[in-house]
Amino acid sequence: MRTSQKGFTLIELLVVIAIIAILAAILFPVFARAREKARQTTCTSNQRQIAASVQMYAQDHEESMPNMGTVWKDINVDPGVLNCPTKGKSMPIGYGYNSWISNKSMGDLPDPTTSLLTADCNNSSNILATASDIDKRHSNGAVYGFVDGHVEFKTDTVIFSTIMTDLSPSATVTSCGNWPGYIADNLRGSNFWGTYWMSSASYPAWAKYSWTTPQYIGYVLLGGNGDRVPDGSMTLQYSVNDDGNWVDAAAVTVGGNKRLCYVPVGKSVKAARVLLVHTSAVPYVALYAFRVFGSVTPPIGTLNTASNMMAAATVQITNTWETQPSNFTTAWSDQVTDADSPRANGNIASKPQAILTWSTDQTISGLAIANQPWFYSGGSIYGMTIEACAKGVDPTGASAGNWNTVFTYNDTSAASKMINAIFPNGSVSTRGLRLTINSVQDIVPNTPRAGGAITEIAVLGGFVP
Numbered sequence: 001m002r003t004s005q006k007g008f009t010l011i012e013l014l015v016v017i018a019i020i021a022i023l024a025a026i027l028f029p030v031f032a033r034a035r036e037k038a039r040q041t042t043c044t045s046n047q048r049q050i051a052a053s054v055q056m057y058a059q060d061h062e063e064s065m066p067n068m069g070t071v072w073k074d075i076n077v078d079p080g081v082l083n084c085p086t087k088g089k090s091m092p093i094g095y096g097y098n099s100w101i102s103n104k105s106m107g108d109l110p111d112p113t114t115s116l117l118t119a120d121c122n123n124s125s126n127i128l129a130t131a132s133d134i135d136k137r138h139s140n141g142a143v144y145g146f147v148d149g150h151v152e153f154k155t156d157t158v159i160f161s162t163i164m165t166d167l168s169p170s171a172t173v174t175s176c177g178n179w180p181g182y183i184a185d186n187l188r189g190s191n192f193w194g195t196y197w198m199s200s201a202s203y204p205a206w207a208k209y210s211w212t213t214p215q216y217i218g219y220v221l222l223g224g225n226g227d228r229v230p231d232g233s234m235t236l237q238y239s240v241n242d243d244g245n246w247v248d249a250a251a252v253t254v255g256g257n258k259r260l261c262y263v264p265v266g267k268s269v270k271a272a273r274v275l276l277v278h279t280s281a282v283p284y285v286a287l288y289a290f291r292v293f294g295s296v297t298p299p300i301g302t303l304n305t306a307s308n309m310m311a312a313a314t315v316q317i318t319n320t321w322e323t324q325p326s327n328f329t330t331a332w333s334d335q336v337t338d339a340d341s342p343r344a345n346g347n348i349a350s351k352p353q354a355i356l357t358w359s360t361d362q363t364i365s366g367l368a369i370a371n372q373p374w375f376y377s378g379g380s381i382y383g384m385t386i387e388a389c390a391k392g393v394d395p396t397g398a399s400a401g402n403w404n405t406v407f408t409y410n411d412t413s414a415a416s417k418m419i420n421a422i423f424p425n426g427s428v429s430t431r432g433l434r435l436t437i438n439s440v441q442d443i444v445p446n447t448p449r450a451g452g453a454i455t456e457i458a459v460l461g462g463f464v465p
Contacts, residue, residue: 044151097117389430
């Protein structure tokens with residue numbers, strides 16, 4: 001007797017296939033993520049071994065970090081440790097070494113727990129110089145190793161920047177003595193004119209900035225006594241934990257016509273304050289500005305704390321810029337005027353320039369410029385461009401192609417300001433800076449006379465490898 005066997009119908013087969021396809025669509029990404037997680041784990045282990053090998057190298061070489069040109073040979077690890085499984089054999093060394101710590105002493109690094117050592121790298125040189133060298137190859141993130149030996153997976157880019165930022169706006173301001181609170185708060189602004197004077201009856205007087213988390217302070221810039229106040233001094237202090245324990249960073253004398261004083265700090269702190277002291281028979285000392293420059297996290301690199309960069313510069317003035325031999329280091333001496341050349345709405349046709357040059361390359365993060373009215377008569381610089389000459393190029397006679405714009409200033413809102421010309425794209429290494437005045441305020445409204453004064457310039461050192 002023949003037994004009939006009933007097969008699957010086409011619809012049943014399609015349903016089964018559809019179910020399998022749905023399950024595959026659900027499970028394959030899970031399997032892929034699991035495989036990627038395993039590769040990420042291997043990558044984490046590799047960079048942890050590299051960090052341990054670097055630490056052993058440093059111990060054997062007087063706490064000095066390996067050179068970026070020979071690091072992979074120096075640490076002497078198994079070749080498999082240098083290979084990222086995501087990249088495979090196409091990239092024998094899948095990691096980059098932070099060029100900013102090459103040959104550095106361990107003691108020179110701001111904080112080993114935040115100092116980048118290695119990371120997933122996307123270039124064949126296996127060197128990390130900028131954030132663009134980091135390869136976010138693991139689930140839109142990268143594995144980072146740090147000098148202290150710990151390793152992290154992060155979706156954001158670890159900061160190892162040459163960029164200096166103004167930390168003052170994020171600070172909480174408090175004051176002591178007979179110092180009005182509104183004056184202390186105004187010190188975060190850029191105004192360089194006013195009556196923020198302290199008499200002898202006010203002392204002790206201080207203005208304090210504090211933050212809820214540590215901030216890496218590169219420089220503090222103080223706008224001090226003008227020509228009206230003969231003498232006075234300030235002491236800058238910082239507190240690592242804002243717990244009342246203050247450390248003197250520097251005592252700064254700002255007597256006579258001296259206005260700009262900047263103090264290198266190079267510390268991660270929660271608070272900074274400035275104390276005012278009068279030191280002459282005239283019982284006044286004035287503080288016009290209190291600015292803090294640094295970064296939220298410690299930069300990877302050494303802060304160039306050269307304080308004589310402006311004094312060491314040669315200054316060349318062109319076009320209608322009047323000057324006296326003060327080298328922009330004393331107030332009330334350098335003016336740009338435009339009495340005769342054509343202009344429209346304050347724009348200067350002659351484009352006065354000041355070119356600052358050095359005999360060797362300087363790493364610079366920006367300028368602080370005292371922008372003052374022209375001899376009390378009104379008039380201030382409204383528009384200015386700052387250019388840097390290409391690294392290694394002598395700025396004397398350099399072609400136009402060797403000058404790159406690093407900062408542009410346009411502000412007509414106030415006539416008297418300290419211009420915080422911090423380069424937005426980070427530090428530059430250069431032998432020359434060129435300041436071009438584009439527009440100024442009318443000295444007398446509705447007349448052809450215009451003018452402005454740059455009375456002082458402070459050159460802020462940058463973060464260097």
